[in-house]
Amino acid sequence: MTEKIVILTGAGLSAESGLSTFRDAGGLWAQHRIEDVATPEAFARDPARVQAFYNMRRAQAAEAHPNAAHLALARLQTTLKGRVILITQNVDWLHEKAGGIALHMHGVLSQALCAACGHRWYVPDEMTPDEPCPACGAPRGRPDVVWFGEMPYHLDLIDSHLSSCTLFAAIGTSGQVFPAAGFVREAQLNGAETVELNLERTEISGQFQRNIFGPATETVPRWVDSLLEDSLY
Structure with a gap:
């Protein structure tokens, strides 16, 4: 047994x-540079772009069965x-x-993580660049996913x-x-x-x-x- x-x-x-998988030719990841959408530095540099990318991924995941x-x-x-x-x-x-x-x-796309206090919560379909944390109020909400360079x-x-x-x-x-x-x-x-x-x-x-x-x-x-x-x- x-x-x-x-x-x-x-x-x-x-x-x-x-x-799509990470290495699919012509897939989602082939259309975006990792450095632009999947690192803490990218989020600090352009949160609107990163949130838009993960909003798109979240919508795709929500439709999948x-x-x-x-x-x-x-x-x-x-x-x-x-x-x-x-x-x-x-x-x-x-x-x-x-x-x-x-x-x-x-991590998982259906959750958000507060970069200020560490609170997690289920997110709406779309997150904004200054997504507020429901626990501490800081506009520091990010997708609760592990980016390149993170543990x-x-x-x-x-x-x-x-x-x-x-x-x-x-x-x-x-x-x-x-x-x-x-x-x-x-x-x-x-x-x-x-x-x-x-x-x-x-x-x-x-x-x-x-x-x-x-x-x-x-x-x-x-x-x-x-x-x-x-x-x-």
Whole structure:
């Protein structure tokens, strides 16, 4: 029986819901320089531009629907209650729309963060350049997402889960961004089995004990079915 499963999900999981990945040719990120929209310096320099960019991303995420892979992972989490930890690099909230619960290590577009007092709140469809904080009133509201150069969220908790899991899976992630790229090694050092589910081979595919390639909407539901068949629940 698998005692604890830790699953890392990346942009490839949401791609089939219509949300472009970071490296999509012609996608959203190809149209904007990271330095202009996804750094603390960019926000300090031109908050209107940054807020407009994330307003656009938020609107796209709000229109997106969970796909079969999101739904399968939520089913796994519900069936094996308390034994499946979802960690996502995605800033959409499709795991939650599907009925799952995920640790958002890069934040989530549906929330705002006050740069003055640290208060978080759910945001309207659009944020303004001088978005006021409902807690302290400072016009310092920003998207609650981790920008380049900032520390991802929940790292201590994630480290605890990686040190105690018996199975680690990475789904739809390129494995090129740290610290997430090092999760497979960390899990293996603590004795976990490892599996990668991706559309195609990645730079770190060789680090996994098992690889499953193909569209997430096809591979993830089959993989979840196999786990549940092998499990004693």
